[in-house]
Structures are given as structure tokens and as C-alpha cells.
Amino acid sequence: MRMLGWLYMAAIFVFIFLPVIVLVLFSFQDSRLPVPPFDGPTLKWYGQVLADRGMMEALRNSLAVAIISAAVALLLGFFAAQGLARVKLPGSILMRGLLIAPMTVSYLIIALGLLTVFNNLGFRPSLWTTGIGHVVINLPLCFAILFAAMGDHQKNAERAARDLGASDLQVLFLVTAPMLKPALLAAFFLSVTFSWDEFIIAFLLTRFDVTLPVEIWSMLRSGLSPATNAIGSLVFLVSIVILILLELTVFRKSKT
Template identity: 60%
Template sequence: MYAFISLPVVALMLFSFQDGLVPVPPFHGPTLRWYAELFADDRMMAALRNSVWVGLTSSAIATVLGFLAAYGLARYRPLAAGAIRGVLIAPIAVSYLVIGLGLSIVANELGVGRSLTLVVIGHVVINLPLAFAVVLSQMSPAQERLEKAARDLGASEVRVLALVTVPVLLPGLLAAFALSFTLSWDEFVIAFLLTRFDVTLPVEIWSSIRTGLDPETNAVGTLVFLLSVGLLAITLAVVSRLSRRRV
């Protein structure tokens, strides 16, 4: 089962080293020709930078907003907590196509052109529920008791937040950020609908393969996969280490 699922990834990585224009057997190579052409491709590199910027910005905003929402619900327990939680989680059930079209319509009505800023807003919308759920799951009565003890010792709300709440929640915050970045990094539908000239990497890849098979896309696909796996592996290692230190 796992071999069948991983077969497309293996094929992608294998043919990224093939010295031929058509990625079909038999294999000829290996060569780094397509990686050299990729790094010399100004459009691909610009799209890569755009994807990194959109991913980092939207993930940071979603993580901060998710933390504030989770902290407010867990600590202040408003009467409408259930309804607020439902509203925050609701975007998970909404199609990316609907979100992208909705933002596009709103932008047109306001006279705002399609841009990477709109993509960031769209990615915050889809990442916020995940960040909120991850951070909320880390809230615990033990943490609340630590915060209360700090207040009893004279610490202000700001110091409690900075010296107790955030350090304790740091593994969850890092996990929320990494998962949000991974979702944003290769998201296509919203980025396609909300950009025009400055596009993200998935949109640029789609534009490249629309007219035919391009061996360069195998190289960029391999890099995207390795970067995503590497980021998740590093995040899991850091979160695991921080969790052990907290215990």
C-alpha cells in the first residue's frame, strides 16, 4: 500500500535526474542538467520566492490569530464560546474554490487588483482553523494553574503571557506554524484565482506543464517535496525536544 502511494514521488525524483526531454523509460543519466536550468530560470526562482513569502507571512499571521483566539476561549470562557469555536473551525468545511472566488469578488467590488497580498489573506483563512485547533488542544488546566500562580506572585498579564503562557505553548505554536506553512507552500486554487503577474510556485508549475511535459518541473517538484518533508521533520524534532524539556 505504502509502496503504491509513494510510487509517483519516486518516479518524480528519479526522472528529475534523467538526461532526456521526455520523462519516460528507459532511464538515461543521471544528470543535474534540469536542476541547473531550474536555478537559472528567473520565473521559477521568482515564483519560489513568492511562495516562501506567502507561506511565511500567512503562517505567522494564522498562528498568532489562532493563539489569541484559543487563549481567549480557554481562559475567559465567553458565553458564546461554542458558537465562536464553530465560526473559527468552519472554513475547514468550505471549498478552496469558494474561498478564492469569494475573495476575488470582494476584491473586484473594492477595486483591489489581484496580488500576493490577497493570496496571503486567503491562506490565513484556510490556515487559521488548523492553527486554532492545534493551539487550543495544548491548553490545559495545569498551564492555567501556572498562570494563576504567576499572577499571585505579582506578575502582570503581559509578563504572564510572555514568560509562562508562550513558553509552555511553544511546541504547539511551532507545530501550528509548520503545518500552516506546509499547506500554504503548495496550495494552488486560491493562489491561481487571486494572482495575475506575481504568481506562486504551484501556479508557475501549472503554467509550465500546460503546454507539455517539461523535465524542469520534475526537478522543482522534487525540491518542493524535499523541502516540505525536511520542514516537517525539523519541526517534529524541535517540538519533541521542547516537549521533553517541558516535562
């Protein structure tokens, strides 16, 4: 029975990681098609990708949109969670539901709605509109994580700080935020990861300055090549680095 459990776990990991392994393996393919048999290894496709100005520009765009939109979503989610957790307002349950509701809506619906709004307001598709779209999808995530992390012990610490003469802003940034540091970091890094990989909103809300997923899609329209595998491998590497940072800075501290 125990052996069956190990076999089942191994099958799950193979099912999850086999496509990634194949993607990375054929990024080192020496021929022009990422199909068996494997002919390599070579690093020429990575060199080609890194020397591509359009690709590097899309990479910088993705990083900028991901970091800035994640920071804005984190700040707004922090303020919303603090307000709804500490102040009893009429309809607060409804407000929490409305804040979390975008998590249950398809990204395609959100993107089409934002595109309609921006067109009516006269805003052209750009990286700024894409960043706003990523704030919309990441704000509910940040709010949910931070609201769940707020407890009575933090409320008591905030009350003590006010009794000692601290202002509301001092309590917020010198007491509440440090106590929520693991949750803040988790919300930020997860938002960066979601924004980094997001395609539908970025595709509909950009025009000339595009993000990396949109640039990859443009390359795929001309067919598969080891260069697209190399890009996918780099994207996967960035995601792994973010997860390692999360493990070292957030999850390990929360366990201890």
C-alpha cells in the same frame, strides 16, 4: 498472519511513495520527456530550473507568503484560543465552531468568495491578497492545535504569575507561550507547509507576481518535461526538510 501484516504495510508505502520516486527518478532524465526508458542521470534540468529567474522569483514569493501568512495565522489563532479557553463567553461553542468551519470548506469556494470580496473593495489580485487567503485557511488549523493544547496546569501557572504581579501581556508571552512552544511550532510549520503547496487560492488571487505552484502549472500547460519533475522534487525536498525540523524540534520534545 504477521507476514501478511508486513506485506500490507509495504504495499501501503509503495502506493504512497511510488509516484514521488518516479517523479524524482525522471527529474534526472537526460532526454526531453520524463517517460521510460530512463536515460541518465543528469543534473542539467536542476541547473536549468535554478537559473530560471521567473522560477526563482516564484520560489521567493512562495516562501514569503508561506512564512508571513503562517506567522499571522499563528498569532491570531493564539489570541483566539487563549481567549476562548480562558474566558467563558455567551455562545463560545458557536464561536469555536465558526473559527474551525473554514477547515470543512473547499479551497475553491474560499478563493471565489475572497475574490468577490476583494473585487468589491477595489483590491487587485496580488501576493498580499494570496497571503490573506492563506491566513483564512491556516487560522482554523492554528486555533484547533493551540486550543487543544491548553490545559488546567497552564491555567494554574497563569494564575500564579498574576498573583506575583505579572501583567496580562507578561503572562501571555512569558508564561503561556513558552508552555505552548511545541504546539506553537507545530501549528506554524504545518501552516507553512499548507501555504507552500497551495494552488487554488494562489491561482485565483494572484496576477503577475505568482507563487511556485502557479508557476509550475504554467509550465505544465506546455507539456511534461524533466524540468517540471525537477521542480516537483525540489518542492518535495522542502516539505521533507520542514517535517524533519518538526520531528527534531517539536515531536521529539513532546515525547520526552
